[in-house]
Amino acid sequence: MPVPAEYERASAQFYDYLVDARDTAGLWSTHVAYTMTQGVFQVFRRRLATEDAIAFANVLPIGLRALFVTEWDVHEERKPFEDRDAMTREVQSLRPNHNFSPDTAIRDVAQALRRHVDEAALDACLAKLPAGAAEFWTP
Template sequence: MPVPAEYQRASDNFYEYLVDTRNIAGLWSTHVAYTMTQGVFQVFRRRLSTENAIAFANVLPVCLRALFVTDWNIHESKKPFGDYAEMIQEVKLLREEHNFSPDTAIRDVAIALRKHINEKAFQKVLSTFPKEAADFWNV
């Protein structure tokens, strides 16, 4: 069996995502978009069960899937979904000295992400999550 296309083009697809995220958020660098995405993913992941986190990761493109699970402390206490401003502050705590995520970071990542996923599979997974988890990605 040949290597699936999603793996063959993983780096190119990831860079396309970063460029879209950079542009949507009005950032100056894909490096900033990378940190913002990782921060948003960590905020979301901290509020999911391990089972839901794995289901979510499985609908992401390869490199975003890897970023979603990077540095995952599975023993970290699960947090509740809070108010948007509180979650944005949490996004900004990742590599705080080099994090330039805007106050629209969650929205910006959600918009960019939707351009790079299978929307039907994404919605199917979100439909099995608690309402607050699905709402996190609704823009």
């Protein structure tokens, strides 16, 4: 069997996402978009049971899936979904001296992410997750 296209093009697809996230958020660098996305993913992940987080990760393209699980402490205490402002401050707390995520970070990542996933699969997954999950990914 040949290597699936999603693996063969993983780097290019990941970079395409980073450029999209950078432009959506009005940022100047894909490095900044990377940190913003990682922060958003970590904030979301902290609010899910492991099996729910894996279900979510499985709808992401390979590169974003890898970023979603990077540095995951599966023993970290789960947090409740809060208002977007509070969760945005949490996004901005990742590497605070090098994090330039705007106050619109969650919305910006949600918009960019939706352009790089199967939206129907994403929405079907989110519908099965705890209350607050679907709202988190609403642009």
